[in-house]
Amino acid sequence: MERGMTADQVLKALWRRKVLVGAIVLGVFAVGAAIVLSQPSVYEATAVVRVQHQRPGEEMVQRTVSELVEQRLLTVRQELMARPVLQKAIEEMNLYPDIVSEKGMEAAVNRMRKDITVRVEGESAFELTYASTDANVAAQVANRLPQLFAEEAQKSRQEQAARATQLFEDEVVALSKSVTEWEKKIAQFKVDHQGELPEQLEMNMRGLERVGALLQTKSEELRVAEARRSDLARARNAADSEAGRMEAAEHSLAQGLVAARSSWTADHPEVKRISQELNVMRERRKDAESRQWAERQERTRVAELITNIQKEIEGLHDQAREYQSRLDRTPQWAHALGVLNRDYEIARTKYQSVVSRRVEAELAQELEAKSAASLFNTISPAGVPVAAARPDRVSGLLIAFLLALGVGVLTGVVMEMRDDSIRDTQELRERLPLPVLAVVPNMQGKAEKRVLMPATGNRNGVVTPSTNDSPLN
Known part of the structure; x- marks a missing residue:
């Protein structure tokens, strides 16, 4: 039957089953330690990029690119995580070859998104961190991704400027035809009403x-x-x-x-x-x-x-x-x-x-086109990391030990709660509604036993020893 236990009872129960509890703790810890130690080392490399302000100012030349470069920082993470940038990086540096061959480019792009961390720093800079099992690859990718992002941003801005120029060119052609038509109408009107103008x-x-x-x-x-x-x-x-x-x-x-x-x-x-x-x-x-x-x-x-x-x-x-x-x-x-x-x-x-x-x-x-190369400046390029960023093996081993210890304690407590043996007078009084008449002292020796004799009453009220003895071993 199940019952509540005090802290002393738990300690006694664990001590009685110390061998079992120790074996469970060691086994679980060994499994956890194996899992922690088997995890591959992941290295993180970080590059810091600053966005340069545009020159000359708009009071000198009216720009056709409506979005300022500084405003792109608000969406820099989404743009860095965009498929064109990541796919170009994967193809250029041959990243995730197994995933690309087995699951395709989309799976590789999704995996790379998980390995990238982007943080905006201040109003004109951002940090890009890339995690990889190879320290050299982590540094290379962390340094190359800002360049690819800059190239895509520059390409986008130049395309936007080219579209604006082409739009104005088309509008000039259309308006030129309109002006010519109006000039013809006015000239014909003057010819038709010559002398009356x-x-x-x-x-x-x-x-x-x-x-x-x-x-x-x-x-x-x-x-x-x-x-x-x-x-x-x-x-x-x-x-x-x-x-x-x-x-x-x-x-x-x-x-x-x-x-x-x-x-x-x-x-x-x-x-x-x-x-x-x-x-x-x-x-x-x-x-x-x-x-x-x-x-x-x-x-x-x-x-x-x-x-x-x-x-x-x-x-x-x-x-x-x-x-x-x-x-x-x-x-x-x-x-x-x-x-x-x-x-x-x-x-x-x-x-x-x-x-x-x-x-x-x-x-x-x-x-x-002339200022594209100076829009983005890597002020802190990523170096080759010396130590792995994760996993934290010390913390992992500590967690494995705590988890093993918890499993061992839980096992001992559960086994104690499912054990119906009576081991002291207090437990006997709690579990039986009969008074204890005598307690046989603990005799030294392996064969010695202490027997508790619960009292039983007869029909005339005379107390006699019970024949049902309970071992207190």
Whole structure:
């Protein structure tokens, strides 16, 4: 039966079974020590890497890589544990060949993640620790991993800068086409509304003023020409009368000369007088007819001049109406052209801005390429470890000993609790409801026994010794 035990009882029980307990302790300790001593030695190598600040500053060159290098420390562990970095390290240094051949690269990468420890130190540095059963390999991997991480980080930053540059380049091409299309639209609009554009408003107003001045001039010329034509018309009537009179007088003198010659000789004074008067009249008639012809030519010229002036005035009126029509339509086209120019200016401003950003992106890409080698600096490279980091064999042996001792004590206690033997009077009193009458003293010698005689009562109340003896050995 099971029962509780005091510390003294436990010590006595262990002492009674000291051989068994000792054997169990030694056996368990031997197994534990074998396990501890059989564990391979694991060496840890640590490298410290510092992230350099970027130069020049953003006030000089606007960077296209949005993430600062210092901010990558927040995710440095995840990036170091990324498959590309670890796989490259495994392939480069031929790590975990058994795992790679048996279970594949993914299992080797997972195993390597367990062997790596990353700790961020301060605001611009981190520690990388790699554990391996080979001290030289641990140092090599600890020194190489930061370099691979730096290469991947630099590659990522350069790719990001290149993507930004290409993005701006594509945007420049698209905006250039847009600007060209707007320029064509504006040019076609100006061709379609030539003479009615806002920038031609002043020209049209000056043209209208010039046409008005010409109209006044031509009107005055027309007035003068019409007055001249009126004068010529009056002079024509007078000239016609004079020429007719002279012609009639000449005809009369010619008849008189004929009559005189029929009456007198050619030398007669009267004939000579009439002949002389006829010659004078004939000259006067010819002169009058000459003036009449010149006046007729002048009238024709004046009539043509008046016609031309009237045509010019009509043309000037047409020009004035055209200029006025242009001036009337200018506000309408000014609004439409303003809308086109506004959209064009927006597109051109965007184009100029993107071109400027593209130039900055190209400069930033060049700076990223030139400063890539100095972004990460290993300030404390990993050395070859001399002593193994784990397992701690002293602690392991101590733990094995404590575990063996615990197993031995537990075994002794369990066996004692399952032992129903009665070994002293106290235990007898606790387990039997009968009083103890006598205790046989412990007799020296191996064959000696101490017998306890529990009392039994009869029907009359007389106490007699019991025949059931309990050994106290």
